[in-house]
Amino acid sequence: MRFGVVVFPGSNCDQDCFWVVNRVLKQSVRYIWHQEADIRGLDCIIIPGGFSYGDYLRPGAIARFSRVMKSIVKFAKRGGLVIGICNGFQILLEVDLLPGAMLPNKNLHFICRDTYLRVENNQTPFTHLSSAGQILKMPIAHHEGNFYITIDGLKRLQDNRQIVLRYCDAYGKVDSEANPNGAIDNIAGIVSEKGNIFGLMPHPERSSEDILGSDDGLLIFQSIKQWAKTR
Amino acid sequence: MLKVEIYITLKKTVVDPQGLVIKHALESLGFANIEQVRCGKIIILHLSLRSKVKAVQQVERMCKRLLANPIIENYRFKIKK
Numbered sequence: 001m002r003f004g005v006v007v008f009p010g011s012n013c014d015q016d017c018f019w020v021v022n023r024v025l026k027q028s029v030r031y032i033w034h035q036e037a038d039i040r041g042l043d044c045i046i047i048p049g050g051f052s053y054g055d056y057l058r059p060g061a062i063a064r065f066s067r068v069m070k071s072i073v074k075f076a077k078r079g080g081l082v083i084g085i086c087n088g089f090q091i092l093l094e095v096d097l098l099p100g101a102m103l104p105n106k107n108l109h110f111i112c113r114d115t116y117l118r119v120e121n122n123q124t125p126f127t128h129l130s131s132a133g134q135i136l137k138m139p140i141a142h143h144e145g146n147f148y149i150t151i152d153g154l155k156r157l158q159d160n161r162q163i164v165l166r167y168c169d170a171y172g173k174v175d176s177e178a179n180p181n182g183a184i185d186n187i188a189g190i191v192s193e194k195g196n197i198f199g200l201m202p203h204p205e206r207s208s209e210d211i212l213g214s215d216d217g218l219l220i221f222q223s224i225k226q227w228a229k230t231r
Numbered sequence: 232m233l234k235v236e237i238y239i240t241l242k243k244t245v246v247d248p249q250g251l252v253i254k255h256a257l258e259s260l261g262f263a264n265i266e267q268v269r270c271g272k273i274i275i276l277h278l279s280l281r282s283k284v285k286a287v288q289q290v291e292r293m294c295k296r297l298l299a300n301p302i303i304e305n306y307r308f309k310i311k312k
């Protein structure tokens with residue numbers, strides 16, 4: 001399976017993603033510079049975290065218009081697997097591949113800490129190796145992770161089972177106390193209607209090896225690998 | 232040349248954490264009677280255009296395509312000579 005990791009000016013989790021795919025998952029991977037249009041031959045695109053174009057105007061607002069994103073939109077609309085992590089999630093929202101928008105964290109702080117996440121949908125290409133309701137530990141590191149969507153939009157996400165991860169406590173309880181950033185309905189990650197596009201604020205690439213304090217994030221990458229094998 | 236001031240604010244239905252903090256700070260400084268504080272951004276453009284009509288069309292397109300996120304933000308602008 002061949003992965004591509006997008007690199008924007010300001011990306012800073014690109015090397016972590018590359019490392020996990022290459023050294024931990026042991027799959028083929030290459031970087032895709034933001035000015036590249038040719039992404040043929042890739043099976044899964046990772047849009048990593050960071051501060052693309054300095055996060056100027058709004059996170060993801062400028063990255064949206066890059067050459068590589070035009071190709072990624074086409075790739076995604078044909079059913080290709082795309083995962084956007086943190087800033088990557090913000091870009092997927094700005095480019096309209098996923099519904100909703102990000103607001104600054106409710107407490108206005110940049111939050112960098114471990115969070116617990118409950119798997120709300122384990123029937124996606126990105127979570128099918130987890131059990132329903134499984135609790136994963138992964139870190140977040142962002143200033144704009146306060147996911148917002150209209151009430152109608154939220155209902156559509158719920159009805160279509162597009163909510164994949166929600167912030168919870170260590171025992172799986174989802175409530176406002178376990179919500180680090182004010183995200184509506186404790187949403188930490190969602191998929192597109194067809195399920196092939198995944199956006200999440202937590203960092204699976206920073207929690208894919210024991211030495212980092214958790215390897216729960218590896219489940220996401222392993223799910224992708226396994227999914228591709230069976231197609 | 233035309234000068235354009237674009238004001239971008241969060242929609243009324245969207246909670247504005249910055250506005251809330253500013254309100255709290257003003258109150259703790261002793262300013263009373265503050266009903267609400269909303270915080271936004273202003274973008275100033277200088278256009279090498281004479282026609283205000285053309286400028287309005289262009290700025291509308293800029294706001295829709297890039298400057299504002301229609302899901303959470305409203306925009307309005309003033310054009311000055």
